[in-house]
Amino acid sequence: MTRAGFVSLVGRPNAGKSTLTNALVGEKVAITSARPQTTRRVIRGIVNREGGQVILVDTPGMHRPRTLLGERLNDLVRQTLGDVDLVALCLPANETLGPGDAYLLEEIKNSRTPVIAIVTKSDLVTREQLAEHLVEVAQFAAFTEIIPVSAATGDNVQHLADVLVSLMEESPILYPEGETIDEPERIVVAELIREAALEGVRDELPHSIAVLVEEMNERPQRKGDKRPPLIDIHADLYVERDSQKGIVIGAKGARLKEVGKAAREEIEKLLACRVYLDIHVRVAKEWQRDPKLLRRLGF
Numbered sequence: 001m002t003r004a005g006f007v008s009l010v011g012r013p014n015a016g017k018s019t020l021t022n023a024l025v026g027e028k029v030a031i032t033s034a035r036p037q038t039t040r041r042v043i044r045g046i047v048n049r050e051g052g053q054v055i056l057v058d059t060p061g062m063h064r065p066r067t068l069l070g071e072r073l074n075d076l077v078r079q080t081l082g083d084v085d086l087v088a089l090c091l092p093a094n095e096t097l098g099p100g101d102a103y104l105l106e107e108i109k110n111s112r113t114p115v116i117a118i119v120t121k122s123d124l125v126t127r128e129q130l131a132e133h134l135v136e137v138a139q140f141a142a143f144t145e146i147i148p149v150s151a152a153t154g155d156n157v158q159h160l161a162d163v164l165v166s167l168m169e170e171s172p173i174l175y176p177e178g179e180t181i182d183e184p185e186r187i188v189v190a191e192l193i194r195e196a197a198l199e200g201v202r203d204e205l206p207h208s209i210a211v212l213v214e215e216m217n218e219r220p221q222r223k224g225d226k227r228p229p230l231i232d233i234h235a236d237l238y239v240e241r242d243s244q245k246g247i248v249i250g251a252k253g254a255r256l257k258e259v260g261k262a263a264r265e266e267i268e269k270l271l272a273c274r275v276y277l278d279i280h281v282r283v284a285k286e287w288q289r290d291p292k293l294l295r296r297l298g299f
């Protein structure tokens, strides 16, 4: 008999949730970033082990809602918590426990879902510091399990995967094996473009970029052509102000060209195909407060 179920990784911004999701799934599905609050969508990865399967839900970082977007994010987090079999609270080994963690823990308790602690980024501290941190975490709440892990070095990642599976209910596997992404490709592609567009200009454009993939079509291939299929992708990149449009495009379009190249390479890796990528930069004033546009952007 196998075990299977849904697990939600939660934690304050930058706790290492996306990186850990990638390490567990073994493929780039969630978008990692050196900056907080970039994971805007619930992206699932599927972990297959001998004993069963865990479907990972990567939740956005919790933060105080400032805009409509923020409110939706927090709704999403709450909705996710009640919907899963297990919540794993990610607590970075190199940071002290804080009010943010207490707030999250309270939210999890309200959802009545079982909770374990994952102490992330274990490679960033000494063994002594890690031991001290584990004691602190044990005193913080009655976790079913506390597991230290490093997504960067891979240390303990496989053990964590086994523990997650062992905590699931007995169940047949929920998704066919080999399937690793439970997310429309367009959304993942949009995230890769957004990530490339933010590279190097995060301070100037904190949360002001959104990407919508308008079209994604495979070109008919000539008979006998052995190359990977070619996919045409047309995407709109939304900024809030004209000045931001200038930043994204750069002098004579140089920066947008680089963004397009970086995004294209990532998309080609992900989809194992060739990509023709066309990005249009548009100004949508206050898009974060526009419910209609937010809905179109998938929030």
Ligand SMILES: Nc1nc2c(ncn2[C@@H]2O[C@H](COP(=O)(O)OP(=O)(O)OP(=O)(O)O)[C@@H](O)[C@H]2O)c(=O)[nH]1
Residues within 6 Å of the ligand: 011, 012, 013, 014, 015, 016, 017, 018, 019, 020, 031, 032, 033, 034, 035, 036, 037, 038, 039, 059, 060, 061, 120, 121, 122, 123, 124, 149, 150, 151, 152, 153
């Ligand atoms: N040294 C080290 N760095 C890590 C590890 N895991 C994540 N990081 C780094 O920590 C930063 C944040 O990681 P993310 O995975 O984006 O964090 P997140 O919790 O998904 O962040 P949000 O999207 O803001 O919610 C990135 O710069 C990662 O490279 C780890 O195991 N070791």
